[in-house]
Amino acid sequence: MRTTPGSPRAWLRAHPLFGDSALAAVVTGLSLVAAELSGSGQGQVRPPTVLSVALVVLACLPLALRRRWPFALLCLAELPQIILAALNHDGGLAGLASLILLYTVAAYRGLALSLVAAAVSSLAYAVGRILADDRGDWTQxxxxAMVALAVWVVGRSVRLRRAYLAELVDRAERLERARDADTRAARAEERSRIARELHDVVAHHVSVMTVQAAAARKVLDTRPEAAKDALVAIEEMGRTAMREMRGIVGVLRTDGETGELAPQPGMGDLPGLVDQMREAGLRAQLWIEGERRLLPPGIDLAAYRLVQEALTNSLRHAGPSARAWVTVRHEPSELLVQVEDDGRGGTGEFTRGPDDRPGHGLVGIRERVALYGGILRIGPRQGGGFEVRARFPLKD
Incomplete structure (x- = not known):
């Protein structure tokens, strides 16, 4: 049974010495009264003396410390009762103190010690009956013996139940810790995913906007209409970037807010992406080969981002007169995505020129492809230019 914090029951559980001392005082008082009534009546029991009163007190007072040294106090409490039996004095309810101590050993100590306590209690009872020459009725x-056995069984049951509840609490805490760890891992993975998506979106659109702005600056004086078209393209590109960013970070809003949760782009959006690159000045072409099939959402997004990043790099680094080719081949067991350009040759796996620094975009592409078990090649193209090629395995 659970106790309410601050209640008297909870306070007694937090201060067991107070409750046990009160129990010892009550049992001692009742034992003295019972011994006095028994000694003043008819029978062979001798009336109470100073010695018998002291022995009754010694048999009952160990209850005050029963939770600290239950087995030792049980042995100590049995000695005065044996002496009382030998002197033919009635111990009153001192036997109740022995039963309480036997219950305490069974409830708070291990099985072996509780069995020894039961044997000590039985032996002390037998010795006392022998010394008192009380052969009595076997029914008594x-x-x-049945009462002592019942007390021992109840004590063991309480201990087992307490251990079972402690195990349940411990298991619940472990599950809670495991759930917190899973939640933290999921949040970290989601933050990583959002970071990749934001990088791809921002890098692509800002690169295109930068190229358009540079073109507008060059023709602003000589061809105002062309500069106006470039500015309109920059405006549209900015609006598109904002829409995609809202769709990505919409999952981070609180429950009370509503975000614009737009679907993520996929391979079906490649024609629009290629058109954007053409408007930005990159002569890009798209070829789709094989029978189109429904792709898993993760692979669909990863392949689109790969093409987007590769075309963005071509736009930034390949040069003003470069051409780019996007080839998508649907095969029965895999998806091939290849982006090539004929611009400046690469000096390394991630660089396009002596002044270019490697960015995070192509590193992110490698992570995306590896996530779905694909094979990726990034590097210079034979005959000049640059190539990004990936194969995504498809399961039936």
Whole structure:
């Protein structure tokens, strides 16, 4: 049973010495009263003396520390009762103190020690009956043995139940920690995904806008209409970038807010992407070969981002007169995506010229392709230019 914090029951559980001391005082008082009533009546029991009163007190007072040293106090409490039996004095309810201590050993100590405590209690009872020359009725002795056994069984049951509840609490805490760890891992993975998406979106659109702005600056004086068209393209590109960014970060909004959750782009959006690159000045062409099939969402997005990043790099680094080719081949067991240009040759796996620094875009492409078990090649193209080629395995 659970206790409410601050309640008297909770306070007693937090201060067991107070409750056990009160229990010892109550049992001692009742034992003295019972011994006095038994000694003043008819029978062979001797009336109470100072010694018998002291022995009754010694048999009951160990209850005050029963949770700290239950087995030792049980042995200590049995000695005064044996002496009382030998002197033919009635111990009153001192036997109740032995039962309580036996229950405490069974409830708070291991099985082996509780069995020893039960044996000590039985032996002390037998010795006391022998010293008192009380052969009595076997029914009475059997009843006493059954009571002691019941007390021991109840104590063991309480201990097992306490251990079971502790195991449940520990298991719940472990599950809670595991769930928190999974949540943190999921959040980290989601942050990484959003970072990749934001990089791809921002890098692509800002690169295109930069090229358009440079073109507008060059023809602003001589061809105002061309500069106006470039500015319109920059405006449209900015609006598109904002739309895509809202769609990506919309999942980060709180429950009380509503975001614009647009679907992520895929291979079906490649014609529009190629048209954007043409408007920005890159002579790009698209070829789609094979029978089109429905792609898994992750591969669909990864392949689109690969083409987007590769064309953006071609636009930035290949040169003003470069051409680019996008080839998408649908095969029964894989998807081939290849982006080539005939611009300046590469000096390394990620560079396009002596002044260019490697960015995070192509590194992100490698991570995307590896995530879906694909094969990626990035490097100079035979005959000049640059090439990005990836194969994504497809499961039936």
């Amino acid at each position: 002795h059997t009843f006493a």
